[in-house]
Amino acid sequence: MEQNDENYLGITGNTPSSGQPQAEGGEQRRWFRRFRKGITTSTAEKKETPEGLWNKCPECNYITTTTELEENLYVCPRCNYHHRIGSDEYFAILFDNNTYTELFGNIKSKDFLGFTDLKPYRQRLDEIYAKSDLKDSMRVAVGNVNGKEIVIACMDFEFIGGSLGSVMGEKFSRAVDYCIEHRLPFLVISKSGGARMMESAFSLMQLAKTSGKLSQLSDAKLPFISLLTDPTFGGITASFGMLGDLNIAEPGALIGFAGPRVIKETIKKDLPEGFQRSEFLLEHGFLDFIVDRKQLKDKISLLIELFEK
Amino acid sequence: MPQYPNRQFLDFEQPIKELYEQIDQTKKLAAKNPKINYEQTLQQLEHSILEKRHEITGQLTPWQRVQLSRHPDRPYTLKYVEKMSTSFIELHGDRNVRDDKAMVGGFAELDGQTVMFIGQQKGANTKLRQLRNFGMANPEGYRKALRLMKLAEKFNKPIITLIDTPGAFPGAEAEERGQGEAIARNIYEMIRLKVPVICVIIGEGASGGALGIGVGDRVLMMENTWYTVISPENCSSILWRSWEKKEVAAEQLKLTSKDMQGFGLVDEIVPEPEGGAHWNYDEAAQLLKEAIIRNLNEVKDIPAETRIEQRIEKFGKMGFWEE
Ligand SMILES: [Zn+2]
Numbered sequence: 147m148e149q150n151d152e153n154y155l156g157i158t159g160n161t162p163s164s165g166q167p168q169a170e171g172g173e174q175r176r177w178f179r180r181f182r183k184g185i186t187t188s189t190a191e192k193k194e195t196p197e198g199l200w201n202k203c204p205e206c207n208y209i210t211t212t213t214e215l216e217e218n219l220y221v222c223p224r225c226n227y228h229h230r231i232g233s234d235e236y237f238a239i240l241f242d243n244n245t246y247t248e249l250f251g252n253i254k255s256k257d258f259l260g261f262t263d264l265k266p267y268r269q270r271l272d273e274i275y276a277k278s279d280l281k282d283s284m285r286v287a288v289g290n291v292n293g294k295e296i297v298i299a300c301m302d303f304e305f306i307g308g309s310l311g312s313v314m315g316e317k318f319s320r321a322v323d324y325c326i327e328h329r330l331p332f333l334v335i336s337k338s339g340g341a342r343m344m345e346s347a348f349s350l351m352q353l354a355k356t357s358g359k360l361s362q363l364s365d366a367k368l369p370f371i372s373l374l375t376d377p378t379f380g381g382i383t384a385s386f387g388m389l390g391d392l393n394i395a396e397p398g399a400l401i402g403f404a405g406p407r408v409i410k411e412t413i414k415k416d417l418p419e420g421f422q423r424s425e426f427l428l429e430h431g432f433l434d435f436i437v438d439r440k441q442l443k444d445k446i447s448l449l450i451e452l453f454e455k
Numbered sequence: 456m457p458q459y460p461n462r463q464f465l466d467f468e469q470p471i472k473e474l475y476e477q478i479d480q481t482k483k484l485a486a487k488n489p490k491i492n493y494e495q496t497l498q499q500l501e502h503s504i505l506e507k508r509h510e511i512t513g514q515l516t517p518w519q520r521v522q523l524s525r526h527p528d529r530p531y532t533l534k535y536v537e538k539m540s541t542s543f544i545e546l547h548g549d550r551n552v553r554d555d556k557a558m559v560g561g562f563a564e565l566d567g568q569t570v571m572f573i574g575q576q577k578g579a580n581t582k583l584r585q586l587r588n589f590g591m592a593n594p595e596g597y598r599k600a601l602r603l604m605k606l607a608e609k610f611n612k613p614i615i616t617l618i619d620t621p622g623a624f625p626g627a628e629a630e631e632r633g634q635g636e637a638i639a640r641n642i643y644e645m646i647r648l649k650v651p652v653i654c655v656i657i658g659e660g661a662s663g664g665a666l667g668i669g670v671g672d673r674v675l676m677m678e679n680t681w682y683t684v685i686s687p688e689n690c691s692s693i694l695w696r697s698w699e700k701k702e703v704a705a706e707q708l709k710l711t712s713k714d715m716q717g718f719g720l721v722d723e724i725v726p727e728p729e730g731g732a733h734w735n736y737d738e739a740a741q742l743l744k745e746a747i748i749r750n751l752n753e754v755k756d757i758p759a760e761t762r763i764e765q766r767i768e769k770f771g772k773m774g775f776w777e778e
Contacts, residue, residue, distance in 0.1 A: 258775040261707050263694035312774030319771060341662070341684045343694055346708045347720050350662060350684040351773040354670050357643040358767035381684075383635025384623075384663035389643055403635035403663070404625030408689075412625050422630060432633050 203227050219439045228396045228439055230376055233285040233300035236335050240298060240443050246289030249297070250320050254281050255313050259346055267344040270306065280305045282313040283338065286321045288330070292447035297325050300335040303377075308338030310381045311345040315352030318386065322359040331369040331450050336387045339405075340380020353385035360389055369453045371446070373437075374401050374424070392434045392449065395424040396442075456528070456736045463527045467511060467519055471730070474504045508730025512679065517705040521687055523679040524658045525621075528733035530740070531590075532559060532574030532617040535657060538740030539747070540565045543572070546603060552632065555596030557588040557624070558668075560603040562612070566748045571607035573600045573668055574617030577658070590659070591624035594637035597667045601641050604648060613651040613751055616668040619658030621686055623667065638667040645670035646766055649759040653750050655725065655743065656680045656712075657732075672766055673750040674720075676712035677743065678727040682720075683710040720773060723750070 201210050205227040210218070219239055220229040238244045254271075261267040274280065283305040288297045299321050301308040318334070325332045341349040363370055372390030374383075376399035383403050387393075395401060402409075402422040410417060420426050427433045437445050457463070460479075464472040478500045485493040515523065523529075536543050540563035547554040560573035575592060578584035592600075600616075607614050623634055645652060645668075652671035660669070660682030676682060685693075690708060691700035715721045725746045732739035754762060 253776050253778045256775050256777045259707075259709055263704075263707065264696075313776050315774050316776055343685055343690055343708075345684075345775075346710065347683045347715060347718065348774055350666055351720060351770060353639075353642055353663060353666055354646060354770040355773055357639070357670075358646045358770050361643065361647050361767065380635075381663060384638040384667075385642060386639070388633070388636040388639040402630050403623065403638070404630065408625045409627055409630065413627050415627075417627060421627070426631075430631050430633065432636055 221439050226397065226438070228376065228398060230303060230337065232302040232304060232337075233287075233335075236300045237285075237287055237289075237298065239439065240291050240333075240446065241287070241289035242292065246287040246298075249286045249288060249324060250317050251281060251285070253313050253316055255311060255345075257344070258312075258348070259344070261344040261346070263344070270344070274305060278304065282317070283308045283311070283342075284314040284317050286317050286324075288324070288328075291443060291450070294331075294447045294450040295328075296331050296333055296446070296450060297321050298333045298335065301337045303337045303339075306342060306344075307340075308336075309342035309349070310338060310340065310352050310385075311342035311349050312352065315355045318352075318356045319359045322363045325363060325368050326366045329366075329368065331371065331453065332363060333371045333373060333446060334386060334390075335373045335375060336378045336382050337375045338378055338380075338382045340382060349381065353381055356386045357389065360386055369450070371449065373442075374427075374433075375399050377401070379403070379405055388432065390434075393432060394435055394437050394445075395427065395433050396439060397424055397436050399424045401427055456530075456733075465519075465522055465526060467515070467522075468730075471504055471507050471511070474500055474507060505729060508728075508734060512727075512730055515679075516702065517681075517709075517711055518687065518702040520679055520711050521659075521681050521705050523731050524681055526731060526733045527579075529658060530732055530736045531577045531579070532572075532619060532657065533576055534736060535617060535740050535743060536561075536563060536572050536574075538736060539744040540570070540572070546606075547599070549595040549598040549602055551598060552595040555588075555593050555599055556586050557590055557592040557620075558596030558600055560600060562607075565615070565744070569610075569612050570751075571603055571612050571614045572617065573603055573614065574657070575620040575664075575668070577619060588624060590620045591622060592620065592664065592667075593624050593626070593629045594632040594634050597623070597634075597637040597641050600668050601644055604641075604645065604652075608648050608650050611650060613653070613755065614648065614671075615747055615751075616652070616654045616671065618654060618656045618660050618665045618669055618682075620661055620664045621659050622661040622689075623664035635663075638663045641667045642670055646770065647763055649763070651751055651754045651762065652766075653747055653754075655747065656682045656721070657743070659686075661686050670766070670770070672754045672762055672769075673722045675723045675725050675746055675750065676715055676721045677725045677732065677739075678712055679731045680712055681705075681710040682712075682715055683708045 199212055201215050203222040206225040208224040220231045237246055257268040280302050284299055284301050286299045369391050371392045372387055374395040378401045400422050406417055424436050459475045481493050481496050543563035545561040559576045562569055563572055575590040576587050577590040578587040604614055654669045654671040654674045656676040662684050687701040687705040690704040692698055712724045716724050726742050728735040728738040
């Protein structure tokens with residue numbers, strides 16, 4: 147499944163700036179898995195699973211303890227590499243006292259088309275439900291960020307590569323309605339390989355569906371901040387990901403429309419160092435700024451304040 | 456429109472080619488034997504061709520339907536514009552980077568009113584295919600399309616988009632110039648356009664590259680076209696990790712006009728001449744023109760604000776989930 151997610155992205159192979167061989171991408175994700183376990187298990191349990199205690203940075207090989215890394219917001223203390231994290235971690239980082247109310251948590255994916263690739267879509271879903279609490283690739287929550295109330299929608303890459311399907315489209319839509327009803331700003335944290343192929347044209351139409359809702363949010367004069375994290379591709383950049391009043395990104399995140407592998411096959415040349423990284427997008431005018439995870443919370447609340455005053 | 460022997464035949468069209476060859480032979484015989492009347496035989500053969508065309512399109516697999524949508528003799532955007540309208544004036548450029556030849560557009564007169572046509576353009580031969588980049592637009596193509604849409608909106612002219620693309624171009628420069636942003640912007644702006652918008656898939660409808668000019672009050676598909684989130688080849692490569700599963704991918708994706716209408720994701724199927732649009736450009740254009748005008752007339756008198764609300768609602772309903 148992990149391999150599958152990586153493959154799904156179309157970003158396997160040599161990604162330009164990390165230059166890691168394919169296998170390490172998978173390893174990187176496994177570390178992250180350990181984190182999630184580390185976060186949810188008690189200290190006593192952690193000692194029983196020593197592998198959960200140590201983490202190696204995939205960029206600089208620096209070794210940290212899980213606790214140290216968690217305290218450092220999953221950012222490498224040596225090289226500032228931003229580890230891939232999920233909605234649990236982002237909500238904990240952003241919401242005051244990790245207190246928030248999850249919204250529309252019961253919407254689940256359905257295999258309407260009876261889609262089967264190497265395995266049936268239904269089975270794919272059931273396998274994730276069996277090992278994870280996640281209901282789909284996006285969670286929506288409302289809470290306070292430094293005392294400022296906000297709705298945050300955050301993607302989970304471990305759920306079929308954070309792919310955009312009907313559920314994400316519907317949750318996004320309801321989140322916009324909620325923002326309009328309660329006059330709240332909207333932050334979306336993207337981390338996705340793009341549209342969910344197993345939902346075929348229905349997934350494509352989510353691009354139009356979410357854009358329509360954004361148009362209503364815009365008419366209501368409520369701010370929409372799009373935070374792009376590693377990696378964000380395809381249907382996300384071709385819709386709401388790039389439509390923020392502010393588009394911002396974490397450092398070093400791989401962001402694009404087509405995956406690097408596809409581009410390489412098209413142009414039959416190696417891609418330049420740093421291609422499709424946040425810094426590249428900033429340079430080409432597609433981001434307002436890059437934000438370090440440690441400054442994220444304060445930047446978000448400051449922005450809300452500036453919009454308010 | 457190419458005529459036999461310049462016609463190209465797909466694998467499953469071979470029986471038709473054989474009938475043409477029989478006609479050729481019969482004509483040769485007729486020339487050698489002027490005393491014998493071959494008229495009836497020739498008529499029968501012509502009739503068999505028509506029957507075969509009907510028979511073939513009646514039993515196509517989804518993958519064959521994809522192949523038909525890419526038929527090298529199939530008419531492209533500018534051909535339909537030429538056949539459906541008069542006074543077409545092509546307009547160029549995104550006013551920023553350059554003129555993208557894979558995306559064309561301009562004002563024309565359709566059924567007595569001025570409309571804005573916009574569409575991807577493919578080339579009919581090797582040289583033109585390269586010039587048109589195989590119908591794969593760069594960001595400047597989408598931005599040119601948006602510029603023309605805004606122009607049409609300003610002068611209150613309806614917009615007709617003709618979609619035929621294997622996808623937005625996945626090149627390095629396309630990324631530098633923001634392919635994702637360009638498509639996103641178009642989708643966002645199209646849903647708010649104050650003028651009527653009719654979109655038609657006339658060939659290939661692949662992913663964001665298609666949707667980037669595909670948000671309208673009515674979305675139609677010509678009979679032998681496909682429309683979905685990814686091409687069957689790329690889907691096969693990603694989900695099956697092999698290029699060999701394109702037929703299966705085409706089936707699983709349920710990408711035909713019939714499927715799409717069944718899902719309520721498109722509003723109408725525009726019939727094509729027997730065997731496909733490449734058999735008769737005039738007839739194909741006439742059928743398309745009729746459908747466009749009828750749909751345009753149905754939406755044009757709705758107040759703009761209501762039309763926009765309905766458009767948002769139309770796409771807002773798309774999706775399936777449990778709760
Ligand atoms: Zn490091």
